Amino acid sequence: LIYILIVAAMFSIYFAISDYEGDGGFTSWLEFWLIIAVIVINVVIGLLQEGKAQKAADAIKAMLSPQALALRNGEKVDLDAALLVPGDIIFLKSGDKIPADVRLVEVTKLQVQEAMLTGESVPISKNTTAVGEHAALGDRKCMAYSGTSVAAGEGVAVVCETGDNAEIGRISKLVTDTESVETNLQRQLHKIGTVLAVCVCILAVLAFVLGWKGPFEMPWQTSFKNAVATAVAIIPEGLPAVVTITLALGVSAMAKKQAIIRQLPCVETLGSLTVICSDKTGTLTKNEMTTVSLLSYQTQIDITGVGYTPEGKFMVDPPGGGEKVELTDEKRVKFVRDLLEVGTLCNNASVFQTTVETTGAEVWTASGNPTEAAILVAAMKAGMNPKEMRQREKVATIPFESEHKFMATVMQGE
Template sequence: MDESPPDAPDTPDTPGGSGDDTGANTPWHALEADEALRRHDAAREGLSGDEARERLERFGPNALKPPEKAGVLRRFLRHFHNILIYILVLAAIGTALLGHWVDTGVILAVVLINTLIGFVQEGKAEKALDAIRRMLSPQAVALRDGERREVPADTLVPGDIVYLQAGDRVPADVRLFEARNLQVEEAVLTGESVAVEKDTAAVDEGADLGDRRGMAFSGTLVSFGRGTGVVVATGGDTEIGRISTMLGEVESLETPLVRQVAQFGRWLAGVIIVISAATFAFGFWVRDYPLDEIFLAAASLAVSTIPEGLPAILTIALAIGVQKMARRNAIIRKLPAVETLGSVSAICSDKTGTLTRNEMTVQALMTGAGEYGVSGVGYAPHGDFTRDGVEVEPADAPCLEEVLRAGLLCNDAEVFEKDGQWVMQGDPTEGALVTAAFKAGLNTRHEHECLPRTDVIPFESDHRYMATLHHDHDGHGRIYLKGAPERVLELCEHQATADGREPLRADEWHAAMDAIAARGQRLLAIARRETTAEQRELTYGDVEQ
């Protein structure tokens, strides 16, 4: 059966060598692990406690340096730096001189509310942006004085030997020298939704970040397997540290709205001054009005011309836009940036996984009985199955239901509802299979009770498949297998159809695979074989016989 779900300068202050040996620009991924150890004057036995403390003083803590921030008062006053606000303040002074205290209070209230909205929103955005500096792991397992110890991640130094296992957040940039079935989710750096298989081999110096398989990068998540490596970069010298540094170096540019409002404010101020001055001159020199009367008349005219509500309307409209963006998990630091998004005419993205939600979804299922479509998006178990445009109940399609059951049982991911949202723990592809099974009405607990798992062969890149052994309560054994389609087809001799088991028609499967792949969908194959009640262990020989 087949299933188709969808550079900083070098620093001379480095251990055991010159800045050229261990500088921030050193291509650690292109060096053998032993060479990385040598350049850091380290060994696989780890550092001593004294050496670790000395290096910590030299390099500083393994933490991202927070950018310099303006004080609260300065940030608050900065929101008064707007020509319309200046005009409103002058208007408030003018109305106060005229004795119109109600108008003065209204204008000052508008100014204060306008400033507070912008100030509060900027504060919220600053807190959200600070989250990137909390992506470093709080704890790490390192080899110190010949013993494995759990240490605070911010005390790690270049040359430390660290251990990684499933569920860990990588605490620093690490050059791996041991990797067993190690897979790391690097979406935070590359945007790719699928975990990257890691090994210890050096790669070309020009390799892209996602192709540096001998490296585990700070802030990424270990999703499977185990690994050991030497810390080669900490804090701001890590890849995620460079991202944080670049964010701090972003220059502030005036948005189109800010430029237009500033231009309007200058024109408005000019018009008000000209009209008021002309009124004063005409009344004083032409009509011989008393000085105090004509001055008050000109001042009143100037105040009445000012659009007191414009800044408030602009701020409120932009604040509503910010709140809508926040509900979609988009951080807006400054209010005028919302309007800038409306001026975007083209968005360029490198590839799938960068702008998407990092969620996999099963969209099509190909069985010996035909192809089925699957509706729904994400991990919410809401969707239907169709064939040739007609809705199908999986219970009425044995091949379809069995492939969904196999995908659910030969699986280590979990999908569950939390705070009204469906979330997934594990590999995204496996999560997509669990969701597809839920759409068919299958229940994880019930299926595992009916067919408990007896043994498992975890996925390995060398074999390109995962296999699980199950037995029902009558003792009947069953092996489920999922993996790369071409590899699974090599191990199969028959295919399941609506009429029963038939000889495998490999050419038809390859043609179907090509057609589905042409739609931009990833391919995964699933197979099943019956076995005896006596078999309680699963080996590669059992699968590949």
């Protein structure tokens, strides 16, 4: 249909020039610029969507670690992750982003957050035990992957793959190198365009022949002009505009939900879906945990709100029964604040606001263990400020271990 629009634009400018001073000339110029505007809008929307898709790929690349502590000439040196090559020995510690796909050779209670690759919401304990060649990604406990982060412990590893050969690199490559597949809408429009083009050509030739050699015996110039007018009248100039605008509205609606659609016709394909097969974390869920209730020996206090946004209320059952009401009892409020204070101080996570590059929206995100982040958010819902609370001097810490299943901190102050 774009090609038909271009042909229609050529015919329109022909009429505009041939009938420059008449009313037909003005109408032809108006049609010409309208058709050009539709073509330009279609191209611009396509370019914008391609740009958003490229930003998504860039966001994946931004997950890669820019620095690494590596062994060079017998000494530990800080290097750009881009300078790492297979065979390099690197050192990992809590808080580091892993700069490449690596094979672990030494670990000390090492745990790695791999939710972005495997969907596991909790950090994975790593070891050096070899696994089978065809083991699933989540079962390779002796490996660590580029873009994931060290949640706890330390380790020494040998670089295996870097760049596009790493697991995260393959994902980035899939985002940027998607094959262009013709959708059902494109096939139908292409079919309509082909049929229209054939009909226009046949009818235009018939109009020209009948006008010139037929009973009307018009001059060939007049017959040709009438043939062109017939062709322009048949071509549905408004169809591409309607299709483009409709699909653009669909793309805009999806963008507000932070879903990037690279090609306009894919909107129609999404509307035709009946079954979606998907993994969980990152698509159906966001690897965000939420504290939903606090439990004491006397009562249960429910917390509203979902995710890391610190907006919610503390709800309890009223004395006489019925629907839950907001917590106002001072004694219970103190219990909630004391409990969440402990949860905030025995906590290595952090919650903060960031800006989504593709949409400019402000969202709350977290670093560290998702369970600890959920406790921080609950404290913020109670009006507490974790940053101020953590300014107190920390005297000592007993980190969480699976053997004893608790964490303890000793804080200076009251």
